[in-house]
Amino acid sequence: MTTNDEARGEHDAPSSRDPQDTDADEYRTTDQHEATSPIDRRDYLRTVGAVGVLGVMGGLAGSATGSAAAQADWETEADRRIAEHRQGSLEVEVVDETGQPVPNADVDVEMAEHDYGFGYVLSANLLLNETEPGHPYRETLKEDFNIVWFGNYHKWRFFEENQEIADQATAWAKDNGLDIRGHVCLWANVDAWAVPGDVVDAMGVDHQSGESGADLDPQHVRDRSFEHVREIIEHYADFEYEGTEYGSVIEEWEVMNEVVHVPGMIRAVNGVPGEQESDDLDPVTAPVLAEWYDHARDVAPEDVGLATNDYNTMEGSLEYARSAYERQIEFLAENGSLDYAGIQSHFGDRDSAVSPEETLDVLDRYAQHGVRLRVTEYDATGDDWSDEEKADFFHDYLKTVFSHDATDAFLVAGGSDAHHWRDDAPFFYEDWTPKPAYHVYQDLVFDEWWTEASGTTDDSGTYATDAFLGVHEVTITVGGESTTEQVSVTDASGTTDLVVTPGTSTSDCEEQGGVQVGEHCARDPDDDSLYEDVNGDGQTTHGDVNALFENLDSDDIQGNADAFDFDGNGRIGFSDVISLLRDI
Template sequence: MTRITVFALFLLFSLNLTAQSIDQSIDQHRKGQLIIEASPGAEVSVKQLSHEFWFGAAIANGLGSGNMSPDDLQEYKAHFLKNFNSAVTENALKWANMEPEKGKVNHQTVEGILQWTEENNIPLRGHNLFWGIDKFVQPWVKELSDAELESTIKERAISIARRYRGRFVEYDLNNEMIHGNYYEDRLGPDITAKMVQWVLQGDPDAKLYLNDYDILTGNRLEDYLAQIRGLLSQDVPLAGIGVQGHLHGSTFDRQALKASLDSLAQFGLPIRITEFNMPGQRSKFYTDTDLKMSPEEEQENAAELVDYYRICFAHPAVEGILMWGFWEGVNWIPASSLYTRDWQAKPAAKAYQELIFDTWWTETTGSTDAEGKFSIPAFYGDYQVTVDGKSQELSHRKARGETRIEFPRP
């Protein structure tokens, strides 16, 4: 056991985040009774097919644009499907990416990503409709008058929502507003509420999330809480809270992560960890993207990833974690990838897969009792249940807590 792993375990214990307490919370919040009713003594097989919880990743533009080599594209798609059940557009939907020049809107990349995710039943987040950090606002947008700017924002909000109605599961509305909000600076504090109204005009069922960084470190938590309170006081219909998971270094503050999630949970809104990397943006691997990990660092990194996922999965308000890149070929922090440039699995990939598809996976066999019942605590997700050779599929959902399925008795 490495020195860092020992220290990580010490932190978990000292902060009352013991392995046992985390496992207990996971059992409490991520499992519900799956009850099969059939003939007494029937042979039962229960196989989990997928998780309800989002274990996802960002999709690079190359998948939708055709700018990835055929071999890498084939590997990228196969490894995505092997590891993830949900996705987010990394850059394709960003306004500056779609419309770098006024009036020249590129929908091809977005459409390509949507076509593939829909073919594979992968729910997709739209990141993002707006991004008010000054350096990410196109020059042509800055040249607009205030009236033109507002009408142009309105046109984008309505047109994107209308065009992709029912296809994106949710959107990040206006990215990283506590760090910069060009649109509010120009148009006033009610522009965010107007953005929401315009999106909903295009798609009344659209779900809109906030998304920001340095929250789970605790550094900007209070600012984010204040912003959320302010928007809710304006009756802005927020669907959820997005928090980025890459502002740590090669390790992370367990207490800050847990405390931040607890604080955000007060609003009763679902939380998604929207952009996760390990190591993160405050590591040497972000400063020098050519830097390679030693074998010891690879093992330590895998352990850090597992701890982060365990704490988030154990929290009842969290509904998903999405990696911000999983392959060195298209990852802004290459060292945080699950796979090397030539598609070799790193220790982090093996640790991730063991956690998601083994430790947090329900698959068992048995027999119904004298009353014809077979009951197990099962992770929420989709299942195939087989009784005496006859199979049914079902969805086991957290909202219900308990799921029953009946097989005909002779």
């Protein structure tokens, strides 16, 4: 395995590529493929189930993590960490209208959404120009994931030249309830057509993506880069598209991508042509790097994180990259301008796979500097291991990462084989038939790590269970009458309490000072005339955001605009969902 090409995530782009005609480096456009039926995760689990998946996995030859005994040892420890860091206690108290406990009430708890980020690439060109509603790509984005990263159209040149595509795809993601990881403000890879032509020239690089030829101009690179960081962050901090005000739509921004491997902008600002080495310059600790991050911090909303991202930082056991990346993380963290460290995780062949033990060691190494960690672009490619073996490794890697308390997201490179940068997508063959790794993903995320519990209340009217962190629907049935409430379990070290009164009617809700929203009785917890407790569970959490989103077009919400106008613009729309989310 080389230090540059074999585990790279956004590279190998042909120099003749026209960025106007393709989604560029990661995802090549092709002719439209015939779509199979849309994927529904619950239908899938009913028909396949965990036993079938584990049976396939048990038959694999040559596990990437060693013997069956070793597998059992590390997995037992991983499951223990998952129970400690990814689950919290949920206590449901059922009371009647007088506040007295209701024993023997039936309680069903069903998870609706993970708190942990499970993500996928959003290829804007594939989404908008090659697929229609109902296509498997669109359905898997909506059904299987809660966060996305853009393959290209949030990159500098693509954003400047194709802002309409970037904005349309951004609006689609938010309309479908997806968080967005901002990828990326600055990336110096001229081969991927990620840098505007005038900046390519000013970097002193002679490349066909430039305008008139290399002409080193450090001040121009500096000025244009700082201007762009401000422009793109502010654009999506107060985002509006076709009359809809979305507010702040990016959860975190990579300020600069692949500093370890592609430091051309840093070189240019320091008077060195972008493709020329300099023994006197250490890009990962360069002052201008901290200045870019400080500038991003100044212009970004307070709740938007700042991130790094690079390759060979996990895959391949390559110390040159891990050491340099750790120094970059430490440098920016000590500067106070780093929240997340992205670990691309492009496993380019079987030899690049890492054991669970090594994975934990590397995560510990980065996490010690006080940043959160995210796997940002996972894939496993190459002809020297089978799709089943890749799925086996994916199972181990995903479970290990999920078990580490410093991680909060795992994002995957995507599309089908026809759209993947190495023609070997993790989850789908060219005809959108799921690969073994997709089955593993479904089994872990929507079965093994998915809360489904039921029981009856005790004499004190209480039912308790462990629940994975996230949003849950709790259904109480008494005397054949059911009441459903939403609750967010967000504390792995404490107990989330939910008090439910079965059969609360619309008149009861209004008499109690609430506003009926579907099955919920929304409350105003702080007497500001805004009913932030949309699901009426006595808390203001992400469950209220979900309840507002799901009922946004209902008469209950639209007919009570004053109660739910969280953005203060005098009307009800998606921007109110975003405003409530930001307040929470």
